[in-house]
Amino acid sequence: MSKGQQRTAVGGPWFEDLAVGQVFDDAPALTITDGHAAVHQALVGDRLRLALDAHLCREVTGAQTALAHPSLVCDVAIGQSTGPSRRVRGNLFYRGLVLQRQVFIGDTLRTRTEIVGLKQNRPRGDGAPLTGLVAMRIRTENQHGEHVLDFWRCPMIPLREGAQPTAHADPFDAIPQTLDPAAVAAAAPAGWDLGRYREAVPGGHAAALRPGEVFAVEGRETVTGETELARLTLNVAYTHTDAGSSAHGRRLAYGGHTIAIAAAHTTRALPELVTIVAWHGCDHTGPVFAGDILSTEITVGDVRPLEGGGALADLEAIVHADRGEGGPSARVLDWRFIGLLA
DSSP, rough: OOTTTOOOOOOOOOGOOTTTTTTTTOOEEEEOHHHHHHHHHHHOOOOOHHHHHHHHHHHHHSSSSSSOHHHHHHHHHHHHOOOGGOSEEEEEEEEEEHHHHHHHHHHEEEEEEEEEEEEEEOOOSSSSSOOOEEEEEEEEEETOOOOOEEEEEEEEEOOOTTTOOOBOOOTTSSSSSSHHHHHHHHSSSOOOOOHHHHHHHOOOOOHOTTTTEEEEEEEEEEEEHHHHHHHHHHHOOGGGGOGGGSSSSSOOOHHHHOHHHHHHHHHHHTTTTOOEEEEEEEEEOOOOOOOOOEEEEEEEEEEOOOOOOOOOOOOOOEEEEOOOOSSSSSEEEEEEEEEEEE
């Protein structure tokens, strides 16, 4: 660098740089294309029929293009929210996610992220960097300004080396622990021909589901292309592309990758699943790395019939990772969500 030239570091904020009320809305908008859908499907193996079969999707929804898989939509929204959390050490949870409007190929997503709470973690006492929890409210709209997603997430972000602990101690009480039933009911797609779906897709559909049923999916999935999925969805968290930025000394797989594989496993257990409309919550109970072999067990909870036919089903997916190291598999995900069945 020549004498007199200014050197500007390009990076994200540290925990002590954040303040409640800050808004980040500068992530690029992204138009969902067939290319995004194809790469996403190749990386996670999703088998949701309306995202794969444009003809069936047109007959059921009236849309001229295929459904954008809800996992892809959520992965993009999360990725667009990572500007202020690019130094993240891990994402602890998601809460209250509602797909207020289904997304189709060709739609464009824009995301606004607001800091709604900050909580300093206790120092560990072993020389590890100081960290804090950041509560974020994330809202995503389409190209028409229509609401698509609304949810909270909580990344853990470090302080600068040598920084003093902050006084942040927000209780996070504003983050809901349960979904608003009215918001979920409103999110159930109106005008879809679920009768046509039942005709076209074999299986027992909503009528065959029984609360308490457990499905143990035998076919496991190896995590590959974890860095590519982060890039595809505009996720700029360093830990997904740079092992040196990870708290584990290895690149951490994007949390949305694990969730999307759990969604793909759900369509093996419930191949009649029409779509996903909401998440009660999702806890990352352990890290996931490239090469981990994921297994999923799905439990059926409450099944609520809809007036126009079909039902909303509470589902829980528990995911374990086998690292081939001779030890027991590690529990890495607890995802509680709501599926639409015909």
